[in-house]
Amino acid sequence: MKEFIAILLVLFSYPAMAQYTLSQELKFVRHLVGQEEYSDAVYYIDSKFNRDFSLPVRDSLNYFKGWSHYAMKELNQSASSLMQVSSDSPFFYESRFFAAYNYAHLGIVPLSGHILKTLDVEGFLDELRHFELAGNALLERDLPAFEANFSEMESSQLFSFGKEKENFKKYYAEIRAHKKKSVWAGGVLSAALPGAGKVYAGKTGEGIASFLIVAASGATAYENYKKSGFKNAKTILFGSLFAVLYIGNIYGSVFTVKLANEEFNHEMDHKILFNMHIPLRNFFN
């Protein structure tokens, strides 16, 4: 019943909806985006512009929708909308660059690369394209591809990525120098000397703490074994505790090494993406 009344009320007031021209409606959508009412902007576009419009109108709507999704960090939907902006639109290049960036951020770097490579641009835009491609190469740890793209824009005077260029060079050197740590080595080291695997993973404090705990529990078990014998309840209790801590520490060391590798990759990806993003904002805003 409630839905029926709602429909009646909306139908009754339909003439009020028809008072705005299409151009006004588009200006209003831009206003919503400008007011940072992104969720409402997407909702409005989806609900009010659901019939077929001319290409320029569709381009504008897809651009605003993509931008709103981007602002709400809905990168997949953002990329999808931005990719629908046609090459006739003044928003075309911006849309393509941001769609590529969204895909890179989502981890779909090959698709991002494909979008950028198929862009027909020259001048500053071409330099920006190579810069983004260099960023993608760093994300994929493809150092030759980075060198190739970076050399294409290294001499660029474009103010938008002066500092970021230097950062990319630094990250390139860090990735090159970085040696992936072996989880096996971490486990073996901790089996030989409790905590050594964690020190190997770069967590010295954790390693020392682990050593002290395992050593203290081992000493306790040994003390009870020496003084009360093997079958004594305390020996069994502290012996079991030592065994659990010893094995747990080996497993923990393996995990810590794995985590340390992931941490490096995660932090590096974050820094690369951040530096890919800044020139885009500088250039298109």
Add this chain to the structure above:
Amino acid sequence: MKWTIKYFLICTFLSGIFLTDANGNVFRHADSLMAAGLFRDARIELEKIVFFNPGGEYHTLALVRKAECYKQEQDFVKIYETLNRIFLLNQPDSMIFYIRYEKALAYYLANEPGRAVFELQGLAWFLSEPEKAARIRFLSALSYCDLKNWAESKNEAKQYLALTAKDSSEYAVYEKLLDNLFLEKNIPKTLSKKTAKNLSTFIPGGGQFYAGRVGEGILSFALHGGLLYFGVSQFLDKFYFTGYTAGFGLLQRLYTGNLQRVQDLVGEVNKKRYDEFYTELYNLLASTVTDNTL
């Protein structure tokens, strides 16, 4: 704040904007959407009116209605953000009261009582009008209570009751109840986390006693004592490592954990005490609310 109280505040202070439909067709569509409960669509429609009528009367009324939509959606931050877009200097007194009062209510519901009090203080010149004064005093009493300014809260509550009691005898009853509620012994005492921590530092379990959790205090004391005894006895039996690790090692862990626990406990107790006091004050004030008062 309990959800029932929040809901009551939202409903009780529903504005009268639906009653003053002197704006012809402009708002018909938006109003119909609001009436149908389609607040998001209504908000967008109202924003459109704002956009195409910059600075005029419709601009203000549309923003007021938009804030009303946010109120129904319980987005309190958006309410005051929307109302803050209205330029107050051009507005008639009734509209200024409405906007600032709604902002105060939104601030209060968004857990920003300091800003609510600031808005309410800006409405001082409306205190000569009993109906508006009652609203201001009601919300002021609750806001000051949230700020733990008991004297101001009591003062505002008393003035609210004076405005809403039917006659002097009813007021006398309310005044007595209010005086009783604000007696020194009933005002929630804020326990100090530092004191609780210091007590537990010297006597494990002391912090729990201070917070009124006697059982937990005894248990904590017994556990600390037990581990200390175990550690010492192992040492005396020449089980030095066992005494050190299983006795004192565990004792140290328990001890430091307990220091953190008592501070969390004091936070919980303070909140519970305040909530109980707030609910009593709220119930007392709300018991005088009729359709005419607010």
